[in-house]
Amino acid sequence: METDYEKIGLKVGLEVHQQLDTSAKLFCNCRPELFKEEPEITFLRRLRPTQSELGQIDPAAYFEFQKGVKILYEANTATSCLVEMDEEPPHPLNMEAVEIALTAALMMKAKPVDEIHVMRKTVIDGSNTTGFQRTCVIALNGALRVGEKIVPIEHVSLEEDAARKMGEEEGNMIRYRIDRLGIPLIEIATAPVINSPKEAGEIALAIGTILRATGKVKRGLGTIRQDINISIPNGALIEIKGVQELELISLVVEYEVQRQLNLIKISEELKKSGVKEEEIIEEFFDVSDVLKQTKCKVIRKALDKNQQVLAVKLPRFKGFLERELLPNFRLGTEMADRARFWGRVGGIFHTDELPAYGITAEEIEELKKVVKAKEQGAIVFVADTPENARNALKAVVERASEAIKGVPEETRAANLDGTTRYMRPRPGAARMYPETDIPPTKITEDFLKEISSRLPELPEQKLERLMKEYKLNQKLAKQVLDSEYCELFETIVKESGVSPTTVAAFLTETLKALKRDGVQVEHVSEKQIREIFKYVSTEELAKEAMPDVVGWLSKHEDKTIQEAINSICLKILSKDELEKVVENIVENNKELVEERGMEAFGPIMSRVMKEVRGKANAALVSEIIKNKLKQVLLS
Numbered sequence: 001m002e003t004d005y006e007k008i009g010l011k012v013g014l015e016v017h018q019q020l021d022t023s024a025k026l027f028c029n030c031r032p033e034l035f036k037e038e039p040e041i042t043f044l045r046r047l048r049p050t051q052s053e054l055g056q057i058d059p060a061a062y063f064e065f066q067k068g069v070k071i072l073y074e075a076n077t078a079t080s081c082l083v084e085m086d087e088e089p090p091h092p093l094n095m096e097a098v099e100i101a102l103t104a105a106l107m108m109k110a111k112p113v114d115e116i117h118v119m120r121k122t123v124i125d126g127s128n129t130t131g132f133q134r135t136c137v138i139a140l141n142g143a144l145r146v147g148e149k150i151v152p153i154e155h156v157s158l159e160e161d162a163a164r165k166m167g168e169e170e171g172n173m174i175r176y177r178i179d180r181l182g183i184p185l186i187e188i189a190t191a192p193v194i195n196s197p198k199e200a201g202e203i204a205l206a207i208g209t210i211l212r213a214t215g216k217v218k219r220g221l222g223t224i225r226q227d228i229n230i231s232i233p234n235g236a237l238i239e240i241k242g243v244q245e246l247e248l249i250s251l252v253v254e255y256e257v258q259r260q261l262n263l264i265k266i267s268e269e270l271k272k273s274g275v276k277e278e279e280i281i282e283e284f285f286d287v288s289d290v291l292k293q294t295k296c297k298v299i300r301k302a303l304d305k306n307q308q309v310l311a312v313k314l315p316r317f318k319g320f321l322e323r324e325l326l327p328n329f330r331l332g333t334e335m336a337d338r339a340r341f342w343g344r345v346g347g348i349f350h351t352d353e354l355p356a357y358g359i360t361a362e363e364i365e366e367l368k369k370v371v372k373a374k375e376q377g378a379i380v381f382v383a384d385t386p387e388n389a390r391n392a393l394k395a396v397v398e399r400a401s402e403a404i405k406g407v408p409e410e411t412r413a414a415n416l417d418g419t420t421r422y423m424r425p426r427p428g429a430a431r432m433y434p435e436t437d438i439p440p441t442k443i444t445e446d447f448l449k450e451i452s453s454r455l456p457e458l459p460e461q462k463l464e465r466l467m468k469e470y471k472l473n474q475k476l477a478k479q480v481l482d483s484e485y486c487e488l489f490e491t492i493v494k495e496s497g498v499s500p501t502t503v504a505a506f507l508t509e510t511l512k513a514l515k516r517d518g519v520q521v522e523h524v525s526e527k528q529i530r531e532i533f534k535y536v537s538t539e540e541l542a543k544e545a546m547p548d549v550v551g552w553l554s555k556h557e558d559k560t561i562q563e564a565i566n567s568i569c570l571k572i573l574s575k576d577e578l579e580k581v582v583e584n585i586v587e588n589n590k591e592l593v594e595e596r597g598m599e600a601f602g603p604i605m606s607r608v609m610k611e612v613r614g615k616a617n618a619a620l621v622s623e624i625i626k627n628k629l630k631q632v633l634l635s
């Protein structure tokens with residue numbers, strides 16, 4: 001059934017974060033790049049929020065802090081200096097980044113501020129070494145036309161990217177790499193005026209196209225991250241962080257609406273059942289004895305380690321935990337997410353999904369007796385250390401009371417399949433205070449005039465030009481424009497002389513299809529793609545073999561096109577070699593040729609191509625076959 005989003009009253013706002021392609025970081029001269037090698041430098045810090053921050057901080061960060069979590073920072077000297085380590089004050093604002101941000105801002109008709117004030121925003125999850133993120137507004141109140149709609153752009157800002165988390169927490173230590181810390185990010189925030197999943201996707205794409213038109217943004221996975229704010233009446237405002245794929249945005253919005261509608265329905269039914277929030281209480285039962293003979297491996301393992309099985313009852317929740325909010329995603333999933341986050345447990349067991357996992361019906365009956373659960377109640381239990389198990393069940397109880405109320409406000413993180421997971425409670429308004437180490441930067445009239453005088457062409461102008469200059473049809477021109485390869489397209493056409501339509505189709509449709517098939521296209525550099533087209537233009541590589549070459553290169557980084565060609569035996573066949581192949585196949589199909597004359601061309605062609613695909617130009621093959629057939633038939 002079609003969902004009527006207008007009737008639902010959906011409101012979506014986007015925050016697009018994109019790394020800029022500058023020669024240095026935002027507040028120092030380090031190279032804005034990530035490194036793959038082992039770190040040259042490591043240092044250990046503790047999360048240590050100051051007293052004044054404690055009132056404002058994110059409960060999740062405070063929780064980490066209480067746990068005494070330590071952070072191991074990793075760095076190398078090419079990509080980090082004393083600034084990233086917070087041992088030296090930040091240098092003045094990188095004006096190259098300001099210029100790019102102003103360019104994008106002016107293209108979206110935003111009004112630049114007179115003076116840039118760098119602010120500190122409290123963030124104490126360990127993703128920076130200072131306890132805050134530096135951010136500054138560059139322009140305000142823009143407008144972007146997308147189709148028939150004018151989308152208000154609330155602000156265009158510059159901020160420093162955060163350190164990147166390496167792997168999962170080990171013991172009570174988190175590893176962060178500070179190479180990414182300080183890479184300039186542009187942030188563009190729309191007003192919450194988006195009313196459907198499809199529109200959210202289109203607007204994110206339009207913003208991305210403007211950013212790429214500046215020619216100064218980074219490319220590839222992880223360089224663009226979109227946060228999405230979603231709300232519906234009677235639901236909640238949910239912030240979803242870190243959607244990295246543009247294609248996922250509409251699905252994420254669609255799923256979130258579905259999730260909230262189902263949570264609202266569950267809340268109504270729970271209320272109707274007569275359950276009261278006061279009945280959902282933190283009363284935990286040690287049920288280790290009930291399960292001491294269990295065949296369930298997870299519980300067995302925990303008990304062998306002298307851990308505990310703790311249980312809690314949720315009156316009248318029977319059946320609700322297994323209710324699907326999304327395909328394969330249940331209210332029980334949300335409780336498990338919370339338990340994992342706050343209790344660091346592997347997961348939870350609940351009676352809606354039992355008997356299963358080696359837990360028997362008899363054990364469940366016994367469990368019910370011990371916790372004195374009523375017929376309509378559900379039981380949730382966890383096997384872990386007493387402390388973790390208690391924290392996990394507390395989180396389950398909290399989530400259960402929220403289920404009675406409706407949709408809890410929270411910050412969620414995007415998964416790769418479009419679903420989301422609990423990330424943390426929604427923090428209060430971000431606490432900002434001035435960065436006293438950096439003086440305000442004036443944006444002068446002259447500077448603005450200079451930037452305005454050389455603004456890149458707007459996407460709609462570029463579309464027109466692509467169609468006219470390269471004779472692309474509208475669909476293909478739009479695909480090129482929307483892809484991240486628009487500039488590359490023009491470069492390749494100019495330097496290789498390969499037909500624009502071929503280049504465009506390859507950069508859009510072929511690469512997309514490869515990606516869908518799981519090929520990591522982002523491992524193949526632009527330089528390599530340009531090189532591939534040079535081989536095509538000199539006929540050293542057949543057009544048809546390009547996908548195979550890309551596939552091979554994606555798995556063999558730092559190798560050359562020639563190595564790819566050699567390794568997958570794609571060396572193009574000479575005319576002589578081709579003639580031999582054709583002669584053989586015609587010889588083997590003598591009867592067919594005698595019987596059908598020139599009409600044997602089709603079947604012969606397909607048999608030859610089967611043998612030489614990727615190693616020969618189809619037009620040349622066709623010519624050789626025609627000549628050969630004529631020769632045979634005339635003799």
Ligand SMILES: [Zn+2]
Binds near residue numbers: 025029082084
């Ligand atoms: Zn630095």
